[in-house]
Amino acid sequence: MEQLCFGVDIGGTTVKIGLFQMDGSVIDKWEIPTRKEENGRYILEDVKNSLNSKLAEKNYSKDQVEGVGIGVPGPVTSDGTVLKCVNLGWDVFNVEEEFGKLTELKVKAGNDANVAALGEMWQGGGKGYHNMVLVTLGTGVGGGIILDDKILDGSRGAAGEIGHITVDYDEKDACNCGKRGCLEQYASATGIVKEANRLLASTDKASAIRNNPSLTAKDIFDAAKEGDELSLELVEKLGRHLGLALSHVSAVVDPECFVIGGGVSKAGEILTEVIKKHYEQNVMFALKNKEFKLALLGNDAGIYGAARLVLDK
Amino acid sequence: MEQLCFGVDIGGTTVKIGLFQMDGSVIDKWEIPTRKEENGRYILEDVKNSLNSKLAEKNYSKDQVEGVGIGVPGPVTSDGTVLKCVNLGWDVFNVEEEFGKLTELKVKAGNDANVAALGEMWQGGGKGYHNMVLVTLGTGVGGGIILDDKILDGSRGAAGEIGHITVDYDEKDACNCGKRGCLEQYASATGIVKEANRLLASTDKASAIRNNPSLTAKDIFDAAKEGDELSLELVEKLGRHLGLALSHVSAVVDPECFVIGGGVSKAGEILTEVIKKHYEQNVMFALKNKEFKLALLGNDAGIYGAARLVLDK
Numbered sequence: 001m002e003q004l005c006f007g008v009d010i011g012g013t014t015v016k017i018g019l020f021q022m023d024g025s026v027i028d029k030w031e032i033p034t035r036k037e038e039n040g041r042y043i044l045e046d047v048k049n050s051l052n053s054k055l056a057e058k059n060y061s062k063d064q065v066e067g068v069g070i071g072v073p074g075p076v077t078s079d080g081t082v083l084k085c086v087n088l089g090w091d092v093f094n095v096e097e098e099f100g101k102l103t104e105l106k107v108k109a110g111n112d113a114n115v116a117a118l119g120e121m122w123q124g125g126g127k128g129y130h131n132m133v134l135v136t137l138g139t140g141v142g143g144g145i146i147l148d149d150k151i152l153d154g155s156r157g158a159a160g161e162i163g164h165i166t167v168d169y170d171e172k173d174a175c176n177c178g179k180r181g182c183l184e185q186y187a188s189a190t191g192i193v194k195e196a197n198r199l200l201a202s203t204d205k206a207s208a209i210r211n212n213p214s215l216t217a218k219d220i221f222d223a224a225k226e227g228d229e230l231s232l233e234l235v236e237k238l239g240r241h242l243g244l245a246l247s248h249v250s251a252v253v254d255p256e257c258f259v260i261g262g263g264v265s266k267a268g269e270i271l272t273e274v275i276k277k278h279y280e281q282n283v284m285f286a287l288k289n290k291e292f293k294l295a296l297l298g299n300d301a302g303i304y305g306a307a308r309l310v311l312d313k
Numbered sequence: 314m315e316q317l318c319f320g321v322d323i324g325g326t327t328v329k330i331g332l333f334q335m336d337g338s339v340i341d342k343w344e345i346p347t348r349k350e351e352n353g354r355y356i357l358e359d360v361k362n363s364l365n366s367k368l369a370e371k372n373y374s375k376d377q378v379e380g381v382g383i384g385v386p387g388p389v390t391s392d393g394t395v396l397k398c399v400n401l402g403w404d405v406f407n408v409e410e411e412f413g414k415l416t417e418l419k420v421k422a423g424n425d426a427n428v429a430a431l432g433e434m435w436q437g438g439g440k441g442y443h444n445m446v447l448v449t450l451g452t453g454v455g456g457g458i459i460l461d462d463k464i465l466d467g468s469r470g471a472a473g474e475i476g477h478i479t480v481d482y483d484e485k486d487a488c489n490c491g492k493r494g495c496l497e498q499y500a501s502a503t504g505i506v507k508e509a510n511r512l513l514a515s516t517d518k519a520s521a522i523r524n525n526p527s528l529t530a531k532d533i534f535d536a537a538k539e540g541d542e543l544s545l546e547l548v549e550k551l552g553r554h555l556g557l558a559l560s561h562v563s564a565v566v567d568p569e570c571f572v573i574g575g576g577v578s579k580a581g582e583i584l585t586e587v588i589k590k591h592y593e594q595n596v597m598f599a600l601k602n603k604e605f606k607l608a609l610l611g612n613d614a615g616i617y618g619a620a621r622l623v624l625d626k
């Protein structure tokens with residue numbers, strides 16, 4: 001009898017769900033709304049009903065389900081306790097136990113950023129590697145570290161907080177985290193635009209990205225690909241900040257490869273190449289020549305990684 | 314019948330050996346010379362003979378020996394293969410297999426810096442913690458990372474190369490590793506003195522450390538403790554470089570504590586306090602308030618850690 005597993009990625013607006021074969025092939029994927037009312041008390045019930053409906057629809061029996069993996073937007077301890085998920089209204093409780101009781105299935109939970117890294121390792125940009133680091137360049141800059149096929153959580157669930165590595169010692173503005181000079185201030189989608197506006201204000205040089213009130217990171221990469229000088233300068237500086245931060249990461253955990261994801265990574269190889277260039281300049285010989293890959297799963301990384309959680313003992 | 318384990322720390326000049334109870338109490342410790350002739354082919358034989366003599370001397374039977382842990386000065390893969398130990402003349406071979414055949418005992422091997430970290434976790438400055446980072450400030454700056462009671466080796470055995478994290482972007486001189494601005498250039502015993510000479514050359518200010526042709530890191534700490542202004546400035550800068558590098562380490566692996574060892578750490582709490590101060594300024598809120606401890610085992614960390622290797626499955 002074919003065995004299956006579910007991957008559930010609980011976000012602030014929608015819950016993404018995937019039904020997988022044990023080898024990582026997706027059978028189906030879908031979304032349900034995240035009901036946040038009454039401190040999110042209906043969320044797990046809604047997920048359970050959705051899983052059951054899917055099994056019925058596909059004519060699968062519950063005995064075929066090996067387990068359910070869940071990614072949540074907040075820290076999760078190794079026993080499955082969530083330490084508040086502000087975005088969902090959740091307080092402290094053991095989500096593995098709770099959802100296990102509801103469904104009578106094996107349940108494994110993890111932080112969503114870390115779970116996404118596991119997904120990229122399993123079926124995405126890091127496929128075939130066992131030690132990798134996912135860097136997500138989106139609204140913020142997140143990270144997930146996989147060592148020997150397992151998520152590294154850290155002693156307080158804060159491992160892989162790559163976005164808050166200090167990369168500029170002279171920064172005057174504060175990061176969202178309160179300190180100054182964090183990678184996130186330069187390498188998030190908003191950070192990239194902020195740096196562009198700083199550069200544009202400092203010079204009169206003509207540029208394709210000037211006078212664009214809705215300037216985005218994509219505009220800057222597009223202009224850089226066309227040879228726009230200021231945009232190329234911005235991409236170079238972004239690569240320097242990221243390359244430097246990832247050189248630190250490498251000196252600590254020595255991964256096989258880095259996978260770059262998030263909206264900003266749609267820029268493609270221009271991004272991985274400039275990161276790699278600055279990375280190589282900042283690592284000792286023993287850490288040179290690592291792989292830099294683009295993430296492949298986009299918003300589905302979470303459901304893949306959640307499903308992969310089930311495969312661990 | 315009482316169970317025992319041996320910890321062996323093979324260095325370029327001497328082999329340190331310890332006989333331990335399983336709870337980490339040392340029964341005896343001693344040294345033998347490292348015979349490096351003929352590419353170090355006699356080293357393992359010498360160690361075997363020394364272990365057997367000790368068992369005979371103490372009237373222990375070989376059945377009581379749970380195993381032997383070995384720390385070697387070079388990279389070791391997870392299956393026990395040493396990838397050349399230049400200091401010993403060794404080429405590539407599996408030291409666990411080889412010494413296992415010689416002794417008919419269970420043998421586990423690891424890199425000496427990592428093994429020392431394990432020793433400090435087991436019976437030293439990191440006792441009671443399961444996730445810690447040892448930073449060794451000696452001739453060079455080394456590191457060892459322990460996660461969930463286990464050594465982190467990294468994909469090429471280069472995890473924990475903390476000494477080669479870039480901390481100064483403007484450095485003109487090259488580190489031994491070839492790149493510029495490595496932590497080791499400022500925080501090793503020689504780096505500290507070099508920084509002192511730079512500072513002394515840049516100012517006419519009177520100082521207790523001026524005109525000392527055999528200036529050491531200890532002299533600088535001693536003068537700082539007496540309130541010498543230039544020495545205090547040097548200690549502050551050292552703390553800044555170390556605090557910054559350890560803030561990066563924390564953002565990656567989120568350990569419970571840092572343990573500072575090596576000759577420089579004899580300076581004591583003045584050192585851990587100035588590191589902690591700069592560390593706190595450079596980490597995000599989730600990573601604040603980590604413990605900073607002094608290493609306790611000195612040159613014995615290696616034999617403790619090697620013995621501790623035997624306890625792992």
